[in-house]
Amino acid sequence: MPSQLVLQEKAGEVEEIKKWFVEYKSIGIASLNKVRATQLQEFKKSLHGKVYMRVMKNTLMKRALEKLDKEDLKKLEPFLEGSNVLLFTNINPFKLALLLEKGKVKTTAKSGDIAAMDVVIPEGSTGQPPGPIISQLNGVGLPTRIESGSVWVAKDTLIVRKGEVINEQLASVLSKLGVKAVEAGLSMRVAFDEGLIVLEDQLRLDVEATRKTLLQNHSEAFALALEIAYPSPDTIKPLLQSAFQKATALSVSAGIVTKDTIADLIRKANAEMNSLNNAVEKAKPKA
16 A cells, blocks of 8 residues: 555655764754755765754654653654754854854845844845835935935945844835845754753854964963963973063172173173263362
8 A cells, every 4th residue: 555655755764864863963954945956965065074964844753852762862852843954963053153154145134034143234236226226215313415416325324233123115115225234044043062052142153263262361360370480391481581581680780700690790781881881970179
């Protein structure tokens, strides 16, 4: 019977899914909302050998999790809603999230989309003739003027901030101006890594900000290590240089003659002699 064949096929898929959960240490769930098929194919090509990607029914995934009978994996069940792509990998989930982020492309906004960046419309010609476009631009806060037979934006204007919802009116204006205010691509909703659940907001890393923080922390730690004379592979050379300079200064101050201080001592003696000579000359009575 066809129904029996379907059941057997689904059972085979469940067994295959179970193998993926055992074979890979990290599992990511990414939303397919607003993801184009061509983009998904590009992701598969670029991540080939690093990530195994599969789009499958949530019911099959849940059945596979039940059959595995692993409590930590069952933490993924609440996230198996909507249209998703499953990512099986052995690489760090934070690195995977960054790879997916880099693969996103800017696209035209639709009503209800979230702005991916601050959108500033620069002063200049819109290329549109005078007409209804003027009220449309004014309606989203863009000041206008007529110049050389076309509508111009009168000054640089911020019309939507990153993270804000783009309404239908604004989406229409952005489309007419050719401004792409949203990003399309895969976004990790959650990652399961060696027993731990990492949520979407935790997977978002500001690499540049993190780099600056690490550099600042390193600089402060290095300065503290020098101040307390803590020896390490990084501090030993400057500590020895500082100790040598201090020892040399002390030797010169105490008049101790060594091969390292003799030149400074002679210069010091010469300076003192000249100073004394000048003082004597000034003390002599004038003729």
